[in-house]
Amino acid sequence: MAATTHAASMSFLLSHPQSRSATPSRHLPLRPAARRVQCATDAAALSPAVTTKHRRAADENIREEAARHPAPKQGLSAWYEPFPPAPNGDPNERYSLDEIVYRSSSGGLLDVRHDMEALSRFSGAYWRDLFDSRIGRTTWPYGSGVWSKKEFVLPEIEPDHIVSLFEGNSNLFWAERLGRDHLGGMNDLWVKHCGISHTGSFKDLGMTVLVSQVNRLRRAPLSRPIAGVGCASTGDTSAALSAYCAAAGIPAIVFLPANRISLEQLIQPIANGATVLSLDTDFDGCMRLIREVTAELPIYLANSLNSLRLEGQKTAAIEILQQFDWEVPDWVIVPGGNLGNIYAFYKGFEMCRVLGLVDRVPRLVCAQAANANPLYGYYKSGWTEFQPQVARPTFASAIQIGDPVSVDRAVVALKATDGIVEEATEEELMNAMSLADRTGMFACPHTGVALAALFKLREQRVIGTNDRTVVVSTAHGLKFSQSKIDYHDSKIEDMACKYSNPPVSVKADFGAVMDVLKKRLKGKL
Ligand SMILES: Cc1ncc(COP(=O)(O)O)c(C=O)c1O
Numbered sequence: 001m002a003a004t005t006h007a008a009s010m011s012f013l014l015s016h017p018q019s020r021s022a023t024p025s026r027h028l029p030l031r032p033a034a035r036r037v038q039c040a041t042d043a044a045a046l047s048p049a050v051t052t053k054h055r056r057a058a059d060e061n062i063r064e065e066a067a068r069h070p071a072p073k074q075g076l077s078a079w080y081e082p083f084p085p086a087p088n089g090d091p092n093e094r095y096s097l098d099e100i101v102y103r104s105s106s107g108g109l110l111d112v113r114h115d116m117e118a119l120s121r122f123s124g125a126y127w128r129d130l131f132d133s134r135i136g137r138t139t140w141p142y143g144s145g146v147w148s149k150k151e152f153v154l155p156e157i158e159p160d161h162i163v164s165l166f167e168g169n170s171n172l173f174w175a176e177r178l179g180r181d182h183l184g185g186m187n188d189l190w191v192k193h194c195g196i197s198h199t200g201s202f203k204d205l206g207m208t209v210l211v212s213q214v215n216r217l218r219r220a221p222l223s224r225p226i227a228g229v230g231c232a233s234t235g236d237t238s239a240a241l242s243a244y245c246a247a248a249g250i251p252a253i254v255f256l257p258a259n260r261i262s263l264e265q266l267i268q269p270i271a272n273g274a275t276v277l278s279l280d281t282d283f284d285g286c287m288r289l290i291r292e293v294t295a296e297l298p299i300y301l302a303n304s305l306n307s308l309r310l311e312g313q314k315t316a317a318i319e320i321l322q323q324f325d326w327e328v329p330d331w332v333i334v335p336g337g338n339l340g341n342i343y344a345f346y347k348g349f350e351m352c353r354v355l356g357l358v359d360r361v362p363r364l365v366c367a368q369a370a371n372a373n374p375l376y377g378y379y380k381s382g383w384t385e386f387q388p389q390v391a392r393p394t395f396a397s398a399i400q401i402g403d404p405v406s407v408d409r410a411v412v413a414l415k416a417t418d419g420i421v422e423e424a425t426e427e428e429l430m431n432a433m434s435l436a437d438r439t440g441m442f443a444c445p446h447t448g449v450a451l452a453a454l455f456k457l458r459e460q461r462v463i464g465t466n467d468r469t470v471v472v473s474t475a476h477g478l479k480f481s482q483s484k485i486d487y488h489d490s491k492i493e494d495m496a497c498k499y500s501n502p503p504v505s506v507k508a509d510f511g512a513v514m515d516v517l518k519k520r521l522k523g524k525l
């Protein structure tokens with residue numbers, strides 16, 4: 001079922017340095033093929049000699065310990081390039097990651113490119129072993145699911161500049177009962193719980209990278225005068241930005257659409273000490289404003305327009321491969337809003353394919369709420385006509401976005417993976433979320449959108465019973481409890497709320513309690 005990517009798509013990832021020496025082995029004393037995993041922390045996990053490592057000195061912390069064991073330089077590097085490469089543009093246009101730049105000279109998007117030639121001097125098996133060796137450790141900074149893949153993320157950043165809350169390494173949950181009982185006997189259905197994370201959404205994965213780079217820029221020797229970091233948000237980016245900035249002691253500024261995000265999301269940046277502006281507009285309006293403000297003031301832009309974020313988010317894809325022992329799933333379903341994440345998933349999978357960690361990529365599905373579905377319309381037009389829209393309110397409020405910044409990135413990801421775009425009505429997404437909850441999850445409405453897409457694709461027999469399928473859960477259900485309260489209260493207009501399960505008010509009396517239980521458990525007692 002899974003697609004092999006078109007050769008053309010590789011060109012987005014396979015960048016080669018133009019000014020680099022052609023002699024590859026300058027930094028690599030050992031031949032890659034003969035080399036076991038050997039960089040710093042790397043070897044720690046694999047060599048039996050270090051399994052009895054002594055405790056670090058009492059007055060030393062894990063950062064300091066890491067600084068005493070610097071990883072050998074591997075000659076890896078990354079930079080920004082226009083996305084997609086402009087046909088008539090300057091083929092040499094590129095920017096250092098230490099520059100503050102969000103747009104190409106023609107006003108288009110940028111993408112972080114890695115020196116794939118340097119990375120490919122090591123075999124796929126080398127990278128698999130290295131990444132596997134770092135799981136579950138506290139060695140700075142590799143205890144993070146993002147930084148355990150540092151060489152694929154920001155290879156040149158000093159560990160001491162990294163701002164990490166040991167994000168990632170999220171649960172890949174076998175959805176046994178949902179697949180078996182509600183999806184026609186699916187036996188290989190999984191949910192990647194990216195929302196079981198520090199701030200309750202996948203945004204932590206990208207924010208650790210962005211805030212680390214800002215930290216590097218602000219500190220000597222670069223000492224760039226960045227006064228703060230800002231974003232527009234539907235509630236999750238703002239929570240992640242505020243937490244990472246608070247951890248690093250960097251001011252955060254967040255622009256939120258008034259009355260359009262959950263209370264739990266609103267309290268997160270407030271608690272973390274960010275400057276919170278509640279604006280009388282929607283997300284797209286906030287996005288326009290933050291772009292204007294960051295062009296005027298020394299505030300660094302933290303939305304996924306900034307391609308640094310996607311470097312962290314792509315590690316969720318690598319993690320999925322790792323969790324399947326480097327076997328490739330057939331399908332991965334991702335809810336889409338501003339559309340950075342679907343591209344990040346593609347990037348992670350494709351990078352692993354190009355570097356030989358796996359031999360193919362999964363088919364991607366981007367799932368949108370019907371009330372905020374510009375990508376769905378574009379897909380249905382055969383990719384001929386993109387119409388931005390004013391997105392309507394949806395229970396999946398974090399994806400109420402009508403003019404997604406990364407639409408072009410999403411199209412590349414979907415075309416390259418023989419991908420599909422699906423949509424879900426409010427009733428479909430709330431029912432899918434609530435049914436998943438009945439099988440032991442506590443899904444958010446965005447995960448409900450992805451699950452509803454899965455239900456549709458199963459009904460259409462596009463996804464088969466035995467296809468290994470991963471649904472990406474992007475946020476924790478506890479951030480969206482009001483939507484569940486409304487559903488279980490059957491308070492939603494024009495919605496049957498067929499899985500609602502309201503509490504039963506009973507007199508505190510043995511007889512009354514017994515009556516209720518006998519009725520509920522009829523035929524089972
Ligand atoms: C919970 C949640 N799910 C999904 C998305 C969609 O991600 P993207 O904007 O990268 O498409 C977002 C943010 O937009 C989100 O906050």
Ligand SMILES: N[C@@H](CCOP(=O)(O)O)C(=O)O
Nearest residue numbers: 233234235236237303304338
């Ligand atoms: N859901 C997002 C919307 C902004 O997306 P971003 O990835 O561009 O930051 C949010 O939580 O703000």
